Amino acid sequence: MKKLMLGNEAVARGAYEAGVTVAAAYPGTPSTEVTETLATYDEVYCEWSPNEKVALETAIGASFAGARAICSMKHVGLNVAADPLFTASYTGVNGGLVIVVADDPGMHSSQNEQDSRFYARSSKVPMLEPADSQECRDFIKLAFEISEQFDTPVILRLTTRISHSRSLVEMEERIDYRLKEYRKDVAKYVMMPGMARKRHVEVEKRMALLREYSNTCGLNVIEWGSKDIGVIAGGIAYQYAREAFGNVSYLKIGMVYPLPDKLIAEFAKEVKTLYVIEELEPFIEDHVRKLGIKVIGKECLPVTGEYSSQLIKERILGIRQETSSFPDEPIPVRPPVMCPGCPHRGTFYVLKKLKLTVSGDIGCYTLGATPPTDSVDTCVCMGASVGMAHGMEKARGKEFGKKTVAIIGDSTFIHSGITGLINVVYNKSNSTVIILDNSITGMTGHQDNPTTGYTIKGEPTKQTDLVMLAKAIGIERVRVVDPYDLQEFEKVVREETEADEPSVIIAQRPCALLKRVKHGSPMKINVDKCRKCRRCLTIGCPSIANKGDRIEINDALCVGCGLCTKLCSFNAIEKAGEYNE
């Protein structure tokens, strides 16, 4: 049976068919649906781990214990999980172990555009890269076999356009995979210098075998067409190249590390002009050059952003797409915004009003950096807000610290903010950390986390108590407040930033998109009362529009949260009748 599946869903399907029984991940666009889909299979134990490092350690443990295990993350998540990755490369596996990493060329939903293929090379772990959903399903099954055959973790690399494109997938039944025997094996599983030195030698032997395998495994294939042009490409770049070049010859790369040296040489010998088409860094291209083969790549094509077939046509074949002069007027951009009813809106209104330096973090609330609630000063990586606020105070002193707060979501705090907070206490800064507790992992599309009290499968579990947690590590000032109570929230932020000791403010209000959050009827502006002072526009609600001569509330967008009514000095914002849905 053929089904239309996201690349991520197909990865999950393939892992399921391969007999995977343990899956761990931290959500991150564009990788999240791999684990969400796996969670729909009863036979697979699935979890949202607190971060990618814990997720990978969970998967490594499961592999040592004899199971086939999978661990998924976005590209920057692999930075967090890099520590276990490099040593798991030495230990090798027992049951098959596959790490799925999704890069985000073009940064649709990321803070950088790193190319994870370098991780494969530096950790000496083979990497496969599918070019559509069918290959996602096929390659991950093969990845488990490679993992066990060569005693190595395997990385499956995806990019946004593979993860989030749907195409047809042929499915099979799940294999009957039996747990492998677990045997204590200190020389293999305890990586102290004496053992690790021996394992490194094994890794190099393994790499030599894999370099041969890459030529013959069928993951890298030559498709002969006209030999005037030869194109080496894999993943989504192969699809763009196919459309741009048409009937030329292709060396389609499915195993991107180690690369198939013999195949590359054989292919290059036959074609007149050789191109490498790859998004981001010249990973394949540099390798081809190292083999002494003449090739054209990044001198024509960028290392930034996504590719397209038109880009390839234009830069390499010199074919320009006709452009129209219409539209000939500026088109306003439409950046993402906090949703109507978003609890963060209250927080940022107050932080902006108080003119604080705001050390920001990763989540929906990064949008607090954009007008009109533009109060966020920084965003670097998961958990960075806390460590950076601490560092700012150490650089500029206590008075600056009193004008500074860190803001971090509940899930991000658990991911890696907590270590920063322990540091704040231990190394004596006065930081004020505001945990934006919206009861869910929001930006990635609503995943549970240790603070929500539910597992990925929706089973009730123990709930991390943020108040007790903060107190246990030595924060004596912990306040819980609703950010929609603007007066109270402002008062609490003033008091805590003034205090001569560190404090935690838990801004508690659930995400407006949660099903259990009930909305009221939409609001409307009473034109007789409205004085057009525009104060309601300062909270950046997408449902309040400035129509020039009047202010209007869009009843199709407004969820009736009522935050705007608290700002209006003239009581001009009223409920607009009945509630639709």
Place this chain on the structure above:
Amino acid sequence: MNKISIMIVGVGGQGTLLASRILGAAALKKGYDVKVSEVHGMSQRGGSVVTYVKLADKVYSPIVEKGEADIILAFEKLEALRWIDHLKKDGKLIVNDQRIDPMPVITGVAKYPENIIEKIKVNYPNTIAVDALQIAKSCGNLRTVNVVLIGVMAKSTDIEKEVWIETIKEVVPQKFVDVNIKAFEAGYNA
């Protein structure tokens, strides 16, 4: 079999993803090779969103590029204008006559262009404007704007009406099937 490239554009939260899922599933029933490229994550939060749907005997790239779209289904006027250069000269634009101000317009640093639909019609005569929000309201659920628009578009494809209805039954949650079929019919007959 025809090669058809379709774009669904709108504002995050308007239900463009569900529309592309219905379209992809219906095309699959018809026997096409299908690729649907979606946007998740950050851009879904009220930002400009675009989904590409390509149907052919064999589809390689999932992306529809400038001047390649046979049909653009726009959930909002400004988004229609933003993506109109992706439409073929003789391509069809179906645009929902709804205005959602982006934040730069709300904050007053940019102006929402005037008379968008009239201007587009001069350059792309094959343009159909519908007030899908009003139609969805009359069907009893504002959230069915996406299916109303699918209904309008359905007539421009070679996929039969029965196939569309069957697909909607499969794709939307059980309790919303009736209202969505009603919305589809209203769009189809609009």
